[in-house]
Structures are given as C-alpha cells and as structure tokens.
Amino acid sequence: MRVLIVTAVPAERDAVVRGVGATAPEVAELPVPGGMIHRLSPVPPTGPPLTVDVLAAGVGPAAAAAGTAAALTAAAVARTPYDLAVSAGIGGGFTSARPNAAALPDAAARPTTEQPAPAQPAAARLGSIVVADAIVAADLGAETPDGFAAVTDLGFGTVEHLPPAPLVAAVAEATDAVRGTVLTVSTVTGSAERAAELLRRHPHAAAEAMEGFGVAEAAAAQSVPALEVRAISNAVGPRDRAAWRIGAALEALTSTFGTIAPLLGTWTLDPEGTRQ
Numbered sequence: 001m002r003v004l005i006v007t008a009v010p011a012e013r014d015a016v017v018r019g020v021g022a023t024a025p026e027v028a029e030l031p032v033p034g035g036m037i038h039r040l041s042p043v044p045p046t047g048p049p050l051t052v053d054v055l056a057a058g059v060g061p062a063a064a065a066a067g068t069a070a071a072l073t074a075a076a077v078a079r080t081p082y083d084l085a086v087s088a089g090i091g092g093g094f095t096s097a098r099p100n101a102a103a104l105p106d107a108a109a110r111p112t113t114e115q116p117a118p119a120q121p122a123a124a125r126l127g128s129i130v131v132a133d134a135i136v137a138a139d140l141g142a143e144t145p146d147g148f149a150a151v152t153d154l155g156f157g158t159v160e161h162l163p164p165a166p167l168v169a170a171v172a173e174a175t176d177a178v179r180g181t182v183l184t185v186s187t188v189t190g191s192a193e194r195a196a197e198l199l200r201r202h203p204h205a206a207a208e209a210m211e212g213f214g215v216a217e218a219a220a221a222q223s224v225p226a227l228e229v230r231a232i233s234n235a236v237g238p239r240d241r242a243a244w245r246i247g248a249a250l251e252a253l254t255s256t257f258g259t260i261a262p263l264l265g266t267w268t269l270d271p272e273g274t275r276q
C-alpha cells in the first residue's frame, strides 16, 4: 500500500512527517519534478507493508494538482503506483451556527450530487480536525446575472470528488474529527458576507482551504482515490491574520497523522486483513 500526502508549505509537510514518524523513521528523500518527497514506512496493524510519501507542492489548487500529478506519474512509470492521495494541512473552519441542511430544499442543500443532504457537520473550531466527506471546488465557475454558476452548470468537468466513505469514517472515528465538505478556494475568504455566501451554496461545508480539489482532480485523472484532512487554524470570515493559530493547528496535524498513518493502509482490507 502506497500513500502520497500533499501539503502546501514545508511547515505543514514537516508537521505531517513528525506525526507519521512517530511510528516510523524517515527512510528516504526522493526528488520528483518540482519537489522533494519525504518517505516513511509505518508498520500497519494488519495487512501488507505501507509506504507513506509526503510532498510540499505549493499553495493553491494549481500547484497542488501539478505536484500531485508529477508524483503520481513518476510512481506509475516506475510501476509502483500510489493507492491513495491525501491533501493535508491547515485550513479555515466554518465555526458559526448555520441553517440545518436537512431543512433546506434539496437543490440548495447539496447542488452537486444526487445524494440526500447529509447530517449537518459540527462547528469546526480552532485546533480541531476536519476530514472531508466531499472535496468541492467552490469558486470554479462563472458569475452570471443570476449569481454564481459552477462549471458543471456550464456543461464542463466536475467540481466535487468524494473520498472513500470507509476511510473517512475510520479517520474521523480515530481522531474525533468533524466530517463535512471541505471547500477549495483560490482566494482565502476575508469577509462575513463571503463566508455566508459559501455556506448558503454549501450548507454542509465544515472548512475551506486552497489545495484539496487540485490533489483530488490530479488523483482522479489516474483513478487514485483522494482524502483531505485539515487542522483548523482560523475561522472562515473577516480577515484577522493575527488570530490565526498556526502553531496549534500544526501540532494537531502532527498528532492526527501519528494516529491515522497506520490506518491509511488498512481501509481496503476485509476483517481477515486481505485486500477487498
């Protein structure tokens, strides 16, 4: 089982490496086009050996997609393809109360899937962990006289990737994480009005960050499942950079990956420990 974890900046990569390294020493640094992979081999509780590669690919969905695609392609060409790509880092949390998604009309509650509106996520407070049950590009589309239209409304592409439900459940249960949609934005939200608009369009949103959709899109192009894990450093809303608690969020990221690293290799196994 081979897992690629992609962060934006080196501080996030180092936090993840410290966490995974709690159960496994770093075994190698490997160059890939545009970056350096840090490789670790945690021992999974059951099943085949696990290799975890961690890469800081840059800020934003384009850098994330480019770095992820480069790493996935290099591995595929070497005939050692990845089984999972994870977008990880700090993120903004939707900390305020919001309308109950289940009470909204279906189209407003979850416009991008056929699935019923899921349970409302808990508030994602500073220092908490959010695991994405949907990875959504929130600003990929067009402004129209009737408001924002997603690219899918215009007949193009996709704006949503769904991580494997058993893995989301395993990670959330192991870390007491909030489950919800994680939005990918190219512009960090800086006002209460924008935060409210995002929540109106995505009532199930728990967090926003800038890379998840890029990682997931690159992974989907190679039929690799994707996951997103965010440690909440700030509230989504009026810009107040001084209030960001980056150190606490990085510590939460380390702790979380210390817990979940061994799990990342087991979610496709049946109870006997064989691959499903």
Ligand SMILES: O=C(O)c1cccc(C(=O)CC[C@H]2O[C@@H](n3cnc4c(=O)[nH]cnc43)[C@H](O)[C@@H]2O)c1
Pocket (backbone or CB within 6 Å): 008, 009, 011, 012, 058, 059, 060, 089, 090, 091, 092, 093, 185, 187, 188, 189, 208, 209, 210, 211, 233, 234, 235, 236, 246
């Ligand atoms: O200044 C530092 O020490 C530092 C250490 C680690 C990370 C950073 C970043 O600024 C990372 C940027 C990264 O964070 C995500 N992020 C965090 N909060 C939000 C938000 O409210 N909205 C969108 N993105 C957010 C994002 O994924 C960036 O790539 C600094």
